[in-house]
Amino acid sequence: MRYIAMKNNNKQANKLRTEKKNSYTVWLVAVGIAIITFVVFSPSLKCGFTNYDEDKHILENPLIVNNSIDVQKIFTPNITQNDYYPITVISLACNYQLGKLNPYGYHLWNVLLHVMNTLLVFLFIFILTKRNLFMAAFVALFFGIHPMHVESVTWVMERKDVLFMFFFMSGLIFYLRFKESRRVGWYLITILLFILSCLSKGTAVVFPAILLLIDYLLMTRLNRKIFTEKIPFFLISIVFILLTYILHKNDSLKTFVEHKTFFHRIIFASYDLLWYVYKLIIPSTLSVFYTYPELNAIPIIYYLAPIIVIGIGVCIYLFLRKDKSIVFGILFYCFSIALMLQLIPTGSGYFNM
DSSP: OHHHHHHHHHHHHHHHHHHHHHHHHHHHHHHHHHHHHHHHHGGGGGOOOOSSSHIIIIITOTTTSSSSOOHHHHTSOOTTSSOOOHHHHHHHHHHHHHHTTOHHHHHHHHHHHHHHHHHHHHHHHHHHTTSOHHHHHHHHHHHHHOGGGHHHHHSGGGHHHHHHHHHHHHHHHHHHHHHHHOOHHHHHHHHHHHHHHHHHOGGGGGHHHHHHHHHHHHSSSOOHHHHHHTHHHHHHHHHHHHHHHHHHHTOOSOOTGGGSOHHHHHHHHHHHHHHHHHHHHSOOSOOSEEEOOOGGGOOHHHHHHHHHHHHHHHHIIIIITTOHHHHHHHHHHHHHTGGGGOSSOOSOSEEEO
8 A cells, every 4th residue: 555655646746747847848938939029029129200100199199298197088089080099098108208209118118018919829829729839839939020010019109009919818818717717707807808908909809709719619519608708798899899980980081992892892801811811921022001902903813812712711611610720710810800801991091911
């Protein structure tokens, strides 16, 4: 009996040592990813402000350039602006309080937020894949150093992107914690992080759809309880969608897409779906904005794009629909960029990355 007890104790000790060693490895990989990401984007710390829109939205914005931070005024929707992102404005106002208009501090915040987002991606994939360290490290590093993030990180006014992403990914991680423990506290924190994400950038309204995708991936079957849990999230999304609609309704400028038929929106959206994948694989000739072609000069690839998208969708349904991970990844991509596709007009005569 004593021999058996000693053997069991040795097994348990070996298991603890292995887990501790694996934990050190995970931390080492995470630190390495953070350092690489910071080094790659460190040149942006030498940049200044752009003359595109940062003069109006930062340098001459009384909500930011002020002796104090007027939180109440910042949170009051302003019909003279088309977007509502008070948390982003507060973060920029904090930059001003700390370093006035020295661009270094603004860029440093953006870079550090991007590094934290990269680590959140690492943790999210690590949990989602049941501690697959290689997969988590590969996805996080690919996300962290990809050139398409230069706009969001280096352009100070795109603080919206890195800030909303921080709350968005944090919310997904806390939702995974909720799925594991069913603790109400994790659920409430997820709701709070979702609201903060929406208050940073309206793009976060797709969050409930991503939660359903996670349920689809992790569960054998979706049930009514799963959808009931998402009601508060969808209600929050509706509120922010309506707010954005009201603000855009007061915009006196007609957008490029508003002058197009629904058919044109379909072909542009299909082209954009393929374009983002292409730039993901071959990130060359990148730009802040990409203009849509004029109606009388639309390249043939735009008309072929819907056929290609439908063909890919049919192939996935016929041959890959049983592989949940592939379906999850494709739908995650589609839901994440849904608002960028301009099926419902939300912007001007171009789309940004």
